[in-house]
Amino acid sequence: MDKDTASDPAIQTQALTRRFGTLTAVDGLTLQVPAGSIYGFLGPNGSGKSTTIRMLCGLLTPSGGDATVLGIDVRRDPEAVKRNIGYMTQKFSLYTDLTVLENLKFMAEIYGMEKSAAQERIAVLLQRFALESMTAQLAGTLSGGQRQRLALASATLHKPALLFLDEPTSAVDPESRREFWEFLFEMVDDGTTMLVSTHFMDEAERCHALAILDEGRLVADGTPEQLMSELPAAVVEIQSAAAGTRAVREALLAAADIFDVAQLGSRLHALVDPARSQPIAYVESLLQPTGIEAELSVVAPNLEDVFVMATLHKKTEQAA
Amino acid sequence: MNGFSLRRTAAIARKEFRHLRRDRLTAGMIAGIPIVLTVLFGFAINTDVRGLKAAVVDQANTSASRALVSDARASQVIGSLVSANSPWEIERLIRRGEVSLGIYIPADFDARVAQNRRPFAQLLIDDSDPQILRTARGLENLPLQPFDQMRDGGTFAIRALFNPERRSAVFIVPGLTGVILSLTMVLFTATAIVRERERGNLELLITTPVSPLELMVGKIVPYVLIGYVQISLILLLGAWLFDLPVRGSLVDFYIASGFYIVSVLTMGLWISTAATNQFQAMQMTFVFFLPQLLLSGFMFPFDGMPRAAQWLAEVFPLTHFLRIVRGIVLKQAELTMLMADIWPLALFFAVMMTLATRRFRKSLD
Numbered sequence: 001m002d003k004d005t006a007s008d009p010a011i012q013t014q015a016l017t018r019r020f021g022t023l024t025a026v027d028g029l030t031l032q033v034p035a036g037s038i039y040g041f042l043g044p045n046g047s048g049k050s051t052t053i054r055m056l057c058g059l060l061t062p063s064g065g066d067a068t069v070l071g072i073d074v075r076r077d078p079e080a081v082k083r084n085i086g087y088m089t090q091k092f093s094l095y096t097d098l099t100v101l102e103n104l105k106f107m108a109e110i111y112g113m114e115k116s117a118a119q120e121r122i123a124v125l126l127q128r129f130a131l132e133s134m135t136a137q138l139a140g141t142l143s144g145g146q147r148q149r150l151a152l153a154s155a156t157l158h159k160p161a162l163l164f165l166d167e168p169t170s171a172v173d174p175e176s177r178r179e180f181w182e183f184l185f186e187m188v189d190d191g192t193t194m195l196v197s198t199h200f201m202d203e204a205e206r207c208h209a210l211a212i213l214d215e216g217r218l219v220a221d222g223t224p225e226q227l228m229s230e231l232p233a234a235v236v237e238i239q240s241a242a243a244g245t246r247a248v249r250e251a252l253l254a255a256a257d258i259f260d261v262a263q264l265g266s267r268l269h270a271l272v273d274p275a276r277s278q279p280i281a282y283v284e285s286l287l288q289p290t291g292i293e294a295e296l297s298v299v300a301p302n303l304e305d306v307f308v309m310a311t312l313h314k315k316t317e318q319a320a
Numbered sequence: 321m322n323g324f325s326l327r328r329t330a331a332i333a334r335k336e337f338r339h340l341r342r343d344r345l346t347a348g349m350i351a352g353i354p355i356v357l358t359v360l361f362g363f364a365i366n367t368d369v370r371g372l373k374a375a376v377v378d379q380a381n382t383s384a385s386r387a388l389v390s391d392a393r394a395s396q397v398i399g400s401l402v403s404a405n406s407p408w409e410i411e412r413l414i415r416r417g418e419v420s421l422g423i424y425i426p427a428d429f430d431a432r433v434a435q436n437r438r439p440f441a442q443l444l445i446d447d448s449d450p451q452i453l454r455t456a457r458g459l460e461n462l463p464l465q466p467f468d469q470m471r472d473g474g475t476f477a478i479r480a481l482f483n484p485e486r487r488s489a490v491f492i493v494p495g496l497t498g499v500i501l502s503l504t505m506v507l508f509t510a511t512a513i514v515r516e517r518e519r520g521n522l523e524l525l526i527t528t529p530v531s532p533l534e535l536m537v538g539k540i541v542p543y544v545l546i547g548y549v550q551i552s553l554i555l556l557l558g559a560w561l562f563d564l565p566v567r568g569s570l571v572d573f574y575i576a577s578g579f580y581i582v583s584v585l586t587m588g589l590w591i592s593t594a595a596t597n598q599f600q601a602m603q604m605t606f607v608f609f610l611p612q613l614l615l616s617g618f619m620f621p622f623d624g625m626p627r628a629a630q631w632l633a634e635v636f637p638l639t640h641f642l643r644i645v646r647g648i649v650l651k652q653a654e655l656t657m658l659m660a661d662i663w664p665l666a667l668f669f670a671v672m673m674t675l676a677t678r679r680f681r682k683s684l685d
Contacts (some may be wrong), residue, residue, distance in 0.1 A: 057527055059684045078683070083529045093524035110528045 010035040010070060010162050010193040011056060017064035018051050025051040027216035028065065033195055033209075035161075038188050040207030041197035042307060048216035049197035050090060053164050056195070057087050070162055086155035090166040092147050096140030100131055100150055103139055104157065111158040118157075125153040129183065145176030152183060156192075163187070165196045169203065181206055201303045212310040220310040224303055231301040233259055233271040233309055234279040238287075240266065240294040251290045257282065262308045269305055345600050349607065356607075360614050360629070369455040369624040371399025372420040375410045378403070380429035388441065388475070392423060392459055399623075410444050414481060415653040417643050417661075420446045420623060421456045423476075439477035447480040448646040450491045451621040482567075482650040489562035494649040495618045497554045497577075498641040502584050503609050505547055509588030510601040512539045513680070518597060526682040533677050540585040547581035548574070555649075568648035572655040576648065579665040580641040586672035587637070593679040612638040640664050 011033035018026040026048040033039040041049045054060040056069050058078025067074045069081050094103045104125070108118035126132045129149040134142065139150060148168055155163060165184075169177040181203065184194060188208075196207065204210050204224065211221040220227055240248055245268055252258045257273040272279040280296050287294055340347055374392075378385050392398055402419065404410050410422030422444035426432070432440045443460065447453040460474040483490045513535075516522040525535070551574075558564035566573065587608065595601035613619060615629055616638040622630065633639045640661035647653035647661075655662070 054684060059523070059527060059682075061683065061685050079529070082527050082682075085527075087524070087527045089520065089523050091520040091523075093520045093522075095521060096519070107528070110525075110530050112529065 008035065008071065009033055011039075011067070011195065013052075013056075013065065013067040015065035016052065016055060016062055016067050018048075018055055018060060019063045025216050026055070029213075029216075029218050030065075031211055031218060031221060033193065035193050036188065036191055037208035038184060038194045038196060038206070040204045040210030041195065041213060042199065042201075042204040042210050042303075043197075043213035044199060044311070046215070047213040049213055050166050051216075052213070053087075053166050053195065053197060056081075057085060057164055058082050084160060084162065086158070086160035086163040088151050088155040088163070088165045088168055090170070092139075092151060092171075094139050094147075094151060094154055097138060099136050099138055100126075100142070101135040103150065104154060107154045107157050113158065121157060121159075125157065128186075129153045144171045145173060145179070148172050148176065148180055149183070152180070156187065161191070161193060163192055163194045165194060167197050167199070169198070169200070177203070201307065204307075205303050212307060214311040220306065224306075227306045228301045228303060231306055231309060232274060233301070233305070234274055234276070235299050235301045235305050236270045236272055236279050236283045237297050237299045238268040238270060238283065238294045239296075240268070240292060247290055248287060248292055248294065251292075252283070252286055255286050258286070259312055260308050262304055264304070269299075269308075271305060271309055343600075345595075345603065349603055353607070353610075356611065360611060369451055369621045370396045372397060372452065372455065372623050373400050373402075373418065374398045375402050375404040375413050375419045375422045376425075377406060377410060377422070378425045379427040380425050382430050384433060385425045385429045385441075388425065388429075388462070389423065391462055395459060395462065397455055397459055407442070407444065411481065412657075414444065414446045415647060415651040416657045417446075417647060417653075420449070420452045440475050441477070442479055443476040444479045444481060446651070447483050447486070448491065448494075448650040449617070449621050450486070450488070451624070453480055453486070455621075487562070489558065490564055490650065493554065493558035493562060493564050494645045495642050497551050498580065498616075498638050498645055499613060499618055500554060501547055501550060501581065502612055502638045503605070504550060505543060505581060505584040506588040506591065506605045506608065507602065508543050508546070509540060509585050510591040510595065510605045511598045512589065513592035514595050514598050514601045523684065526684075532680040532682065535680070536586075536589055536673060536677050539589060540582065543585050544578070544581050547585070548577070551577050551581075564649070566649050567652035568654065573645070573648045576641075576644045576655060576658065576662060579662055579669065580637055580644070583637040583665045583669040583672065586669050586676060589676040590672050590679070593676050612636045615639070617642050634664065635668075637665055637668050 009032040011031075013029050013031055016026060016029040017024065029048070029052060041052065043049050051060065055062050056067055056074060058074050058081040062075060070084050072080045072084070074081050095106070098106065101122070104122045105118065108122065113121065126135060129152060131146070131149055131153065134146065139147065142150060148171075152165075152168070155165075169180055172180065177200075184196070188194060196203070198204055207224065209221070209223050210227070212219050222230070238248060245263065245266060248268060249261050249263065252261050252268070252270050257276055259271040259273065261271070262269045270283055272282060276282045279298060283296055376389055378389060389401070393401060398421075402413075404413065404422065407422070407424045410419070410424065413419045414422065424442040424444060426441065429440060432438055443456060445453050445456045457478065460476050460478055462475045480486070513522070516525060555564070555566065559566070588605070591601055591604045591608070595604055611632075615625065615633040616622075616636055617633070618638065622633065622639070625633065643661045644658050647658050648655075
């Protein structure tokens with residue numbers, strides 16, 4: 001089944017919706033995740049990333065819409081979905097009072113792996129994820145990065161064609177994060193499809209394609225390059241003395257044709273309505289009354305700008 | 321240093337009230353436990369035992385012997401009477417737990433009355449329950465109609481069948497095995513699934529191919545062994561410290577205990593699927609434990625309770641296990657004699673296992 005459907009999308013959702021009481025956590029989500037790629041879910045907390053992943057894993061029943069995972073309808077046969085996927089939960093969910101090896105053996109048995117096949121597979125994963133020296137260590141005593149590697153090893157024990165990772169690096173230092181992503185790229189080379197949720201821009205930028213979620217809705221999707229090049233705004237970078245940035249920010253936000261302002265250290269990115277043909281002159285004119293000295297230049301949009309733009313409605317709602 | 325702030329204290333108190341209000345189970349138990357226990361203590365528990373089931377062998381069958389039987393019955397100590405053919409049949413009925421006492425009137429009853437030297441008749445008593453012994457002794461000096469004849473030494477010779485020295489450890493320890501297990505076993509499994517939920521392990525576990533039944537059975541297996549360890553420990557301590565005899569077959573005892581152990585373990589599993597955190601699971605364990613302790617016949621005689629309480633008590637595993645353990649350990653009963661108490665345990669296990677498995681969903685809905 002896996003081979004034949006390799007060209008079909010690994011995940012397909014149609015108006016997928018989940019309500020908790022009066023709250024709509026996921027609202028009419030329609031997307032496609034191509035097989036053999038890393039697909040990112042980018043969004044702030046509460047944007048519906050985890051809820052969507054849980055529906056796709058067969059853990060939550062959708063309130064509306066449909067979802068097909070590896071060709072299986074998640075409503076009709078959630079157990080078949082569970083057999084074919086790997087899931088790395090947001091919170092470490094292996095047993096902290098079992099050792100690294102005991103945890104892996106347990107999961108292998110739960111997935112019904114033959115003893116010899118399990119031993120072989122565990123040996124391979126221990127080596128790949130640099131866990132060989134700590135097989136007898138209790139999982140609870142591992143560092144954040146080690147835990148994530150163990151969780152990833154456990155989620156891939158049964159060689160799932162599709163792997164869900166819910167904010168896998170949120171509790172990990174930058175060094176471990178980079179290392180972790182190298183593992184993900186190795187796996188995608190082996191043909192595994194991955195859906196990764198994150199709120200880190202640099203991680204989102206590594207994905208082959210991504211969806212930006214906000215308040216349960218899909219607000220943008222595409223490859224990172226597409227999203228950045230097709231940003232419907234001009235980005236003006238403002239370099240100013242640190243003391244001035246706050247005043248500059250306020251002056252710009254008040255203007256009608258500035259969508260939003262993002263701060264990057266001592267620099268500001270102003271997102272200017274593309275209807276303004278000369279964005280630099282426009283920003284200059286806005287800054288003049290404040291008397292603040294600033295260096296202005298038009299720069300290529302980065303993913304942060306895309307994200308700010310996609311989740312823009314917040315500014316307008318707050319203003320209203 | 322800040323000193324003591326009433327405002328902060330009040331903030332803490334208000335916060336605790338809010339927790340209580342949101343935790344409906346705890347809030348319910350604030351009223352529930354006193355109500356249930358008061359009702360149970362007040363109505364169901366009756367140390368003044370009446371209405372014992374008795375068997376009679378009347379080998380004299382004279383007007384005087386029949387009068388003695390009807391007087392015994394009129395005393396209200398005896399509630400229902402069955403007739404038996406021999407003292408040995410009475411003993412067998414007592415071992416099976418079908419009757420609590422027996423009256424044996426020998427063929428020479430009239431002659432004994434006339435001579436007035438030896439006891440006129442014999443009273444066989446199931447003294448595996450000390451309250452029955454105490455109550456039945458009330459018949460000892462029953463006067464003989466129609467001429468109120470009384471023998472100085474009592475009308476009946478008393479035969480306490482199982483614990484003639486009346487050592488309280490012999491009464492208590494066998495039943496204690498059941499009481500202790502109904503607390504420990506339920507607590508072990510009641511927290512089993514809740515704990516995984518609290519620690520976040522459950523989200524991973526329910527994403528694997530494991531089935532609810534596999535999970536439930538796997539959860540109780542280790543505790544079956546622990547149950548056997550506990551039961552053996554209590555019996556060994558009983559034998560060593562209190563010289564407790566095990567009169568029946570140990571094999572029978574271990575087989576019967578298995579039924580009890582799995583039934584209380586699955587009770588705990590059911591609690592574990594119903595509770596949302598470990599504290600709730602522990603509270604629910606006690607809610608189920610206390611009525612069992614009071615109504616099972618461990619603390620107060622079963623026959624002394626009103627009918628409704630007896631019906632309720634028949635649901636509890638401990639009620640049946642007490643009859644089994646007293647039957648085997650004290651009365652030398654065989655397993656086949658105790659089937660009436662084995663199958664309710666098996667049924668309880670099956671029902672609880674089904675409920676727990678059905679209640680457990682492999683989803684976060």
